[in-house]
Amino acid sequence: MSQLVEVNDITQRIYTVRGVKVMLDRDLADLYGVETKRLKEQVRRNIDRFPKDFMFELSNLEFRNLRSQIATSSWGGPRYVPMAFTEQGVAMLSSVLHSKKAIQINVQIMRAFVQLRHLVLDHAELKREVAALRSQTEERFEVVFTVLDKLMSDDNESKNKIGFVKKD
Template identity: 35%
Template sequence: MPEERIVNKIHIIRDQKVMLDFDLANLYEVETKALNQAVKRNADRFPKDFIFRLTTKEWQIMRSHFVTASYQVVNAQNNKNMRSQNVTSSQIKRNTAITPYAFTEHGVTMLASVLKSENAVKMSIAVVRAFIDLKRNALQYKAVIEQIENLKDHLGEHDDQLNKIYEAIENLLDDKTEKELKENAWRNRKRIGFKH
């Protein structure tokens, strides 16, 4: 499975990168219900920093994003059979009153050990790599932002220095112009006294 497809299933909820249970079930090729039952049977392996259930409001916001993405794909392709890869069949069948579980990176890793299938292990490795790539990209993005801020600071300093130089040049030009005007006035003055 392409890593990009996995990355598209990683969401930021409560300031954490997470994957939703139905997306993981789709990746691991199991039913969402079976995945959640495996988690419940092994609840001691999933502390609060590994898994949490979305609130109704969070779920409504997520669903509105999925519907919007689906609508955009349908309209963009002008094909009524197309739908967003975010809208999985597992999600469509889901009881809307039951909110999904969100698995953090650690929860996703633990999930592979609970499911114990060869496919789950392979997908877990791919998912962990996707999380690592996201972290790497975030660090690179942060470094670029810091460099841009440094450039802004330096440009601000250079702007101040350039403004002082421009001011000094203008003062010199003003002084020179004033001096030339005085000299021209002196040369062009009406002379009095003896004329040659």
């Protein structure tokens, strides 16, 4: 099967809300080729299939924070608080959206979630290996470990930007 959507396009639409990786209703509707209104309608008709760990609506604060991170349309973006779907919720969507495209896109989204999970696990494994290596080496290599710690840190603001700086 040829890819309908690039995995990178899917992973850019996965956000972390309440410590959970989610996709928003409008992004899913766009990928599935349906109106957001219709996707929400199907979910509400089958609400028993979507417990809180599968789908939740964002709070007003979460919605405002997310809107500041995502560009909005000239009409001011969505008027209603979006639904956020966890990986299990996205999988459940294929049972309420009955098109062949929805099923194919769903498979690709599941693969993107798995790919993200593997990246996180690989990062954690690398941290463990560096810690083990650190305990076996001498003090003279401490500067190497300091640099490695900075590179592997989750604090993006402390990383220097790469590129040319234009002098005024």
